[in-house]
Amino acid sequence: MSKDITVRVVSAIIGLILFFIVTFANQLILDLVLGVLILFMLFEFFHAFKFGFLLSSVGLVGTAALLCVLSLGRYDFFVFALVAYIVLLGAISIFRHEKISFTDIAAVLFATVYVGFFPSFIARIRSLDENGLYYLFLIFICAWMTDTGAYFCGRFFGKHKLAPNISPKKTVEGAIGGIVCAVIGCIVLGVVAYYINDASPRYVALALVGVAGSCLAQLGDLFASLVKRTCGVKDFGNIMPGHGGALDRFDSVIMVSPFIYYVCLFLAEGGMTLL
Secondary structure (H helix, E strand, O other): OOOOHHHHHHHHHHHHHHHHHHHHOOHHHHHHOOOOOOOOHHHHHHHOOOOOOHHHHHHHHHHHHHHHHHHHHHHHHHHHHHHHHHHHHHHHHHHHOOOHHHHHHHHHHHHHHHHHHHHHHHHHOOOOOOOOHHHHHHHHHHHHHHHHHHHHHHHHHHEEEEEEOOOOEEHHHHHHHHHHHHHHHHHHHHHHHHHHHOOOOOHHHOOOOOHHHHHHHHHHHHHHHHHHHHHHOOOOOEEEEEOOOOOHHHHHHHHHHHHHHHHHHHHOOOOOOOO
């Protein structure tokens, strides 16, 4: 095993241990840790764009405030807070236009929605119903099994480039391997839920979720690569040796989170479940 793979595996094992500790903790711990993680990923995003102290601070504090208001479940307050946040960013773009461009303001607002709100569905899905914990795992299975399958299949079998101008190392074979691994992971989760929680898994639906979730995970990964290429950075950070920053590790999770949440929500409204 090469040194690169060894570092990635060891780092991944440590990360998984921390992940399971937080996941099996109570809802409050999950909310707090996820909130800190989101703000850290936002910081990495702003740092990649080389935003100054003012814009970064407003983005971080504003996003934190919006997430707190959103957690109260009062969407009228949330809309008011969002409008106030946009007005503040607009004022900054007017009075600091010499140093802060409208493009910068748009990037901060986008980051608030994409990096700030999308991952927040991880916490919301936990309390969706009695299978919430399994649905939470489903998010990470789709994302991380895709990452793992794509990495190893691409490394050993990859020949055809998937998006050479965005991420030269990604291959079509790796993408297919990622989808296959995600589908297998989703089905295995159904089997585990059947034996541990006496669930009634819908394996075909789980497989379809695995395919769609894997595609979204790879789309999120490619989008993050495009942002890094635009900013001229290799990684968003170096908090995880062999994996990069927090945003590098969770870039494939971001798009999957709301997808899994709304699939489970819409099925529940129709009197059905995945498990």
